[in-house]
Amino acid sequence: xTTRGRGLxxxxxxxxxxxxxxxxxxxxxxxxxxxxxxxxxxxxSVMREAVRVLESxxxxxxxxxxxxxxxxxAEWNVFDPQVIRWRLAGADRPHQLRSLTVLRxxxxxxxxxxxxxxxxxxxxxxxxxxxxxxxxxxxGHKLEEYLVHDVAxxxxxxxxxxNEMFARLxxxxxxxxxxxxxxxxxxxxxxxxxxxxHVQVAEAVRAGDASRAEELTRQITVxxxxxxxxxxx
Amino acid sequence: xTTRGRGLxxxxxxxxxxxxxxxxxxxxxxxxxxxxxxxxxxxxSVMREAVRVLESxxxxxxxxxxxxxxxxxAEWNVFDPQVIRWRLAGADRPHQLRSLTVLRxxxxxxxxxxxxxxxxxxxxxxxxxxxxxxxxxxxGHKLEEYLVHDVAxxxxxxxxxxNEMFARLxxxxxxxxxxxxxxxxxxxxxxxxxxxxHVQVAEAVRAGDASRAEELTRQITVxxxxxxxxxxx
DNA sequence: TGTGACATATAAGTCTGACTTTTTGTTCTC
DNA sequence: GAGAACAAAAAGTCAGACTTATATGTCACA
Numbered sequence: 001x002t003t004r005g006r007g008l009x010x011x012x013x014x015x016x017x018x019x020x021x022x023x024x025x026x027x028x029x030x031x032x033x034x035x036x037x038x039x040x041x042x043x044x045s046v047m048r049e050a051v052r053v054l055e056s057x058x059x060x061x062x063x064x065x066x067x068x069x070x071x072x073x074a075e076w077n078v079f080d081p082q083v084i085r086w087r088l089a090g091a092d093r094p095h096q097l098r099s100l101t102v103l104r105x106x107x108x109x110x111x112x113x114x115x116x117x118x119x120x121x122x123x124x125x126x127x128x129x130x131x132x133x134x135x136x137x138x139x140g141h142k143l144e145e146y147l148v149h150d151v152a153x154x155x156x157x158x159x160x161x162x163n164e165m166f167a168r169l170x171x172x173x174x175x176x177x178x179x180x181x182x183x184x185x186x187x188x189x190x191x192x193x194x195x196x197x198h199v200q201v202a203e204a205v206r207a208g209d210a211s212r213a214e215e216l217t218r219q220i221t222v223x224x225x226x227x228x229x230x231x232x233x
Numbered sequence: 234x235t236t237r238g239r240g241l242x243x244x245x246x247x248x249x250x251x252x253x254x255x256x257x258x259x260x261x262x263x264x265x266x267x268x269x270x271x272x273x274x275x276x277x278s279v280m281r282e283a284v285r286v287l288e289s290x291x292x293x294x295x296x297x298x299x300x301x302x303x304x305x306x307a308e309w310n311v312f313d314p315q316v317i318r319w320r321l322a323g324a325d326r327p328h329q330l331r332s333l334t335v336l337r338x339x340x341x342x343x344x345x346x347x348x349x350x351x352x353x354x355x356x357x358x359x360x361x362x363x364x365x366x367x368x369x370x371x372x373g374h375k376l377e378e379y380l381v382h383d384v385a386x387x388x389x390x391x392x393x394x395x396n397e398m399f400a401r402l403x404x405x406x407x408x409x410x411x412x413x414x415x416x417x418x419x420x421x422x423x424x425x426x427x428x429x430x431h432v433q434v435a436e437a438v439r440a441g442d443a444s445r446a447e448e449l450t451r452q453i454t455v456x457x458x459x460x461x462x463x464x465x466x
Numbered sequence: 467t468g469t470g471a472c473a474t475a476t477a478a479g480t481c482t483g484a485c486t487t488t489t490t491g492t493t494c495t496c
Numbered sequence: 497g498a499g500a501a502c503a504a505a506a507a508g509t510c511a512g513a514c515t516t517a518t519a520t521g522t523c524a525c526a
Contacts, residue, residue: 042509044511
């Protein structure tokens with residue numbers, strides 16, 4: 001994905017951000033800009049820019065005469081794509097993955113329902129295309145190809161919902177699905193029932209059946225929750 | 234709320250951020266750091282820090298030899314609390330309010346269901362306290378007092394869900410509810426049915442009845458959608 | 467012993483100017 | 497007209513001097 005090393009300050013962020021989210025500097029820890037600048041071998045101005053960005057993510061707070069203090073985890077802006085990526089790459093990856101999957105289970109059914117109302121003909125076409133792609137790659141250890149279509153499918157749903165905030169969750173869902181294939185329990189071919197559900201969702205959206213699209217998508221997300229042993233009933 | 238004018242760069246952000254989100258500089262517009270620094274009467278270093286923050290919000294992109302270009306709206310990080318505040322204060326406030334209300338309708342029922350499972354005794358107590366506060370202020374034009382308890386109620390639900398991402402939406406919900414009372418259609422006393430629903434949710438959570446808590450909360454959010462003429466059935 | 471005012475040290479904040487690097491657009495040549 | 501060399505423009509980086517807020521320690525006084 002986006003290799004985010006633009007400029008020296010970006011390079012510093014890629015090192016310091018994960019360290020903070022990983023708990024390497026526990027909340028309350030105090031850092032000093034000058035010391036950090038020395039450690040990363042950059043000028044103070046560059047380090048200041050990095051600190052400003054961390055501050056805008058609510059990861060740290062910069063105060064005069066005190067330094068740069070790490071904020072408590074509860075205040076972090078966990079919706080920031082960068083923060084999400086850092087946490088997914090770090091130690092509390094499982095925890096983050098659970099949070100995101102629960103979020104998916106809340107958002108995606110509603111998004112599917114909205115898509116059934118608002119989706120354009122082109123989006124419906126793209127959706128069925130994705131579903132067919134999933135079917136075509138559902139057997140024979142073609143997990144990567146399957147993943148591509150799976151991600152595309154959910155992206156279309158979120159975009160077609162017409163809600164800008166749902167649309168912005170496309171990257172997050174992509175990250176979760178990719179994580180499931182690459183790191184978690186996805187060694188064999190995907191569950192045939194799940195594949196069928198995707199096809200049915202595409203059909204429901206095309207037919208404009210909002211409640212059916214919502215319900216079917218709910219079944220998909222319930223499956224995702226169960227995969228992570230998050231009980232729903 | 235948080236008066237975010239910390240430092241010169243914060244002051245610049247409070248002026249430049251809303252201008253961008255309001256579309257004053259349409260996507261594709263090119264700004265130059267030096268010119269901005271002159272206009273805001275700050276040094277280049279301060280302006281650079283401000284630009285870095287805007288960049289981390291995906292509002293702008295800074296490229297050599299070209300300048301600071303405003304990104305297309307679809308790429309903005311609309312989950313950033315700062316961005317949400319700027320947009321709520323600007324011209325597309327109604328649009329933003331709708332997006333957020335739809336998001337609420339997705340998240341809050343699930344959060345309530347989770348709360349019924351995970352809420353501590355203290356949280357249950359706080360919840361019923363909030364509900365009682367709403368009842369006590371539901372008549373006689375005590376809208377401000379009602380709002381305080383309403384906000385507190387939804388915050389407790391989101392926190393008690395045990396999901397860190399839901400918990401972070403507390404501020405957003407607070408902003409939406411406050412907006413409804415202060416700017417939108419809330420001239421008279423709140424709908425008695427809504428008040429009753431809150432009491433019932435508190436009761437369902439205390440009883441550990443997840444599906445009932447979820448369903449009741451769904452009714453609350455459906456009401457919020459209807460207030461904004463967003464049809465659900 | 468406690469409390470208030472005052473002094474001091476500290477780290478962030480700010481500004482300026484010089485220099486570097488990347489990238490775009492032009493121009494020159496074949 | 498295609499491609500290479502060149503020049504200009506804007507961001508990027510750095511170093512150093514200075515300012516400002518503020519936490520903390522000190523000391524007099526009650």
